[in-house]
């Protein structure tokens with residue numbers, strides 16, 4: 001594992017770049033901090049979980065992956081149960097979600113389990129290793145890894161992305177004197193990184209922006225939608241992430257280390273960087289590309305409609321010694337003041353395929 005101090009190397013390189021060529025857009029800073037091949041955040045080990053920086057739904061409760069496994073089964077049937085079928089996951093982290101999906105399918109929908117070709121889209125070397133370990137013995141066919149969704153061959157597909165979009169770099173614009181200016185990262189004489197304002201940009205954004213407003217734009221999302229739209233075979237994609245259903249202004253860039261918020265500029269590469277997913281923007285981009293969109297709905301509504309309570313009760317009955325922990329974990333996923341409302345679920349699909357549950 002690279003030492004925490006590697007953040008200083010990356011910071012020094014960013015400072016050098018700024019001193020040589022001027023301030024860099026927030027999107028470029030974000031990209032370097034997470035994706036630098038040597039010191040970027042995704043090259044670290046121990047990112048997700050108690051000993052890492054943050055926790056995600058599949059790591060909180062196995063019920064999450066089990067319900068999404070059932071979602072895959074019903075959606076696949078709705079698509080006409082194609083014999084050739086891909087199970088694609090974007091940013092699978094530790095591989096827990098896909099393992100729980102496959103475990104569920106093996107029992108609940110053996111034909112899909114046997115036919116599914118698993119494709120994982122993952123940039124991180126350490127995460128790829130963790131995924132290979134997690135999936136050993138769970139997939140019927142050899143698992144394939146890709147750096148980009150565009151590299152996954154075209155075939156009927158179910159695509160899952162939990163907390164993937166929030167990890168894609170964002171650009172920030174700030175409203176000043178009735179115009180938008182790009183937010184950039186500059187450095188002080190002492191070598192500290194600071195936010196500043198760059199050049200004026202022309203853009204059309206929904207809503208009236210008050211003076212001082214910050215808008216966030218995510219190019220990676222546009223590219224992803226274009227890749228989905230370019231596929232010819234039927235596809236249903238499920239995006240679960242955190243962010244508002246309706247477009248909202250605001251600076252939502254957040255950095256986490258050790259389960260606590262930290263300064264995003266202090267030690268790039270040593271902390272997780274995310275920002276809200278603007279679901280309305282994703283939906284708009286998908287519809288403009290000719291895809292159909294269902295939702296978003298809150299994670300509480302989504303998991304509730306898929307049968308969270310029944311599933312958790314069954315698991316508790318089968319494991320009475322762990323019943324309290326199982327219940328607590330399930331409740332956390334749908335907490336009205338936490339994950340249950342902050343997180344949303346939205347489906348994006350080829351219009352010829354029927355609405356997946358629970359939108360159908």
Ligand code: SAH
Pocket residue numbers: 042048056057058059090091092093094097121122123124127147161162163164167168
């Ligand atoms: N879905 C997992 C992990 C979420 S963390 C879970 O719910 O636990 C984000 C994941 O996306 C990590 O696996 C990270 O390595 C991966 N990732 C981030 N940016 C990526 C990109 N541009 N392409 C592919 N994978 C990426």
